[in-house]
Amino acid sequence: MGKTNKIKKLKFRIKALKAALTTASTHTHAVAPLAPASFPDLPVIDGVRFAAAEAGVKYKGRLDVMLAVCDPGTSIAGVFTRSATRSANVLDCQEKLGSDPAAGAAIIVNSGNSNAFTGRAGAGSVKAISETVSKVTAVPENRVYSASTGVIGEPLPHDRITAKLDELSAALDPASLGLAARAIMTTDTFPKGAMAEVSIDSKPVKIAGIAKGSGMIAPDMATMLVYIFTDAKVEQPVLQDMLGDLTNQTFNNITVDSDTSTSDTLILAATGASGVAVTAETEAFRTGLHDVMLDLAHQVVRDGEGATKFVEVRVTGAANDADARTHAMAIANSPLVKTAVAGEDPNWGRVVMAIGKSGAAADRDLITIHFGDILVAEKGWVAESYREDAGAAYMRQDTLLISVDLGLGSGEAQVWTCDLTHGYIQINADYRS
């Protein structure tokens, strides 16, 4: 790279950092009370470079486009929303999943407009963006994965994005994943990042990911956009299987409001730059990836719209795992449970109600309920040892565990959710204006 180019690139990076600061300071919502203390210092993943820019898709003066370019040999795995009205970008990504890794890959994401329910024009926007990305990055078009997040049903002004691609391409840098995390935010109140470093045959392998939430967070698929990168060398089918399994243990077990996005996308890119081969049996890698995914999933819940409490719902003793999950989700999605949590009311009667309505097997008189370590109810009634003031004191914490044992079998599930507060109403009753 010549000095002129280097200077150009550094200047661009400074501009992006300034925009990130503006994004952070002009954000309309205060940072969620459950936010982590700070954004993690994400490691460089060899084999992939990032850039972010202000394209003015909807708002001016904030980062709203990210570009990632992966080296040849990168395997791409993906999990997407199962919505019947999914966006043009999702349909396009799904088609491209099996393509040849030898050619590398590019990921392009904008916030501000979801390009969902935009008719034939939506597919046209995806095509225009993919073509331009391919032209400026030399990655073939069938290896360009796009996503759009924001308002549904308004035409995507894709020219504003394509106009920025030369600039983005010139600015690509291995250290810019944190900027990318900021560019994909919509109603998020903090950028979300997570990392793991695992040792395989005494060699280090790195995993780093970013995510955005934070409304329409529901079981199938739980998050809106997640991008995870690793320098491990993993064959695509192995990577895809692993991603599917771990999604069921992480992102598919979180819920904010039971609504499902039309754009949910989770992409995992393995560049292979570490030279360390990973198979389906490499437990250290699987564990590291699981931890990064769970961390990001929890951050999405912690930034759930209006959330003031992080709640784990753990169900045991169900007839089977599927029943356990049905009960756990019924509890986690119940507006009456969620408002009781918001009001710091140990209203276990509403937990019983949610179990009753879930449709899965339950015997009223075999149910045991704990709040944290406090035995609340057993044998179909409030526990003799239970004291309301102990329950009320527990509910004042900002991280809560609601455990239910059904006494029927060995089915288990764990889901994570947040409370339902005035903040959720405020954010959503006036999102578009």
Place this chain on the structure above:
Amino acid sequence: MGKTNKIKKLKFRIKALKAALTTASTHTHAVAPLAPASFPDLPVIDGVRFAAAEAGVKYKGRLDVMLAVCDPGTSIAGVFTRSATRSANVLDCQEKLGSDPAAGAAIIVNSGNSNAFTGRAGAGSVKAISETVSKVTAVPENRVYSASTGVIGEPLPHDRITAKLDELSAALDPASLGLAARAIMTTDTFPKGAMAEVSIDSKPVKIAGIAKGSGMIAPDMATMLVYIFTDAKVEQPVLQDMLGDLTNQTFNNITVDSDTSTSDTLILAATGASGVAVTAETEAFRTGLHDVMLDLAHQVVRDGEGATKFVEVRVTGAANDADARTHAMAIANSPLVKTAVAGEDPNWGRVVMAIGKSGAAADRDLITIHFGDILVAEKGWVAESYREDAGAAYMRQDTLLISVDLGLGSGEAQVWTCDLTHGYIQINADYRS
């Protein structure tokens, strides 16, 4: 009846009316903005008498128990919650449904405590109350239908109810159905009543009903407590079939918050006192009963916790009726749709999102959406003729129609719901204290 008794009865009635006034004026919540202008002047249904009293189950100074006694020959039909954690009263009513009508029937309901998830003690309370009702009314115990509504999981102080039964029995009066409507209220902001008079073979038949809501209002069964009386003569199996059919067209198509109560009970009593026989084919009666049920169901939605908008969701063109109902319920229950309605935001993108997540068949590019008469979206995109200011003006009304045509088949459904507001959070984040 001797003069002393008559005076006693009139005095009791005055006391109950005063209590009803206190109930109305000390109610913690302001009357819902969607409430009807006034409580209807319900007709006397020959063959059934009512009384209401203050038993102090939870709160002092308000009516909280109602008793209804039906003459011998009354057919009783019932529909109940399908919750797996349903209350002791519901289980007891379900057992008693097939019993002999020759003996008459009694209905006893308290508010303030739901007697749900109260273990073996719950069944004991039902037994104690039923026994005492049987003793004072001479109705056999297997014809005493009880219900309790209010907080879950606290022991029902049934002695306070049984202590009032002599008084209640002495006060029974055909004109007291309106007092009964007030005695069964919990978080309701107005008492709910509806009536119809139909002509069958030129003879008049009357139908009158009362209901209470207004949280935990969800598809299976939609309302908490409904009691409907008619002087028609109907065999129990015919009455039961008719009630089931019409419940699917009315109460099972309303939703406030997708939560399902443990106590939902709908009882229909046909005294036969008019001497007019009704069969499954008597359309005039079926229509009259349908209208009373739909009216009460709509009133439950209009008193939905925090509701400021009454919303009809109409789905047509689905692959079949079941799919249509799944889509309609997904729209009606979506927190994002409900908050958009609260914010008067014509955010049709959220309607598309809800269709997509419902799980029923949909083709994005065949969906047509109307708000009232305004064509909003068609062919997978916003309609060319649509103007946002027209949509916004429409949303400012307090009664809204959201119509969706899926363009797939002839499946249809209609459901009714309300918006999700700060009021809902206020009421439910602090209900027990």
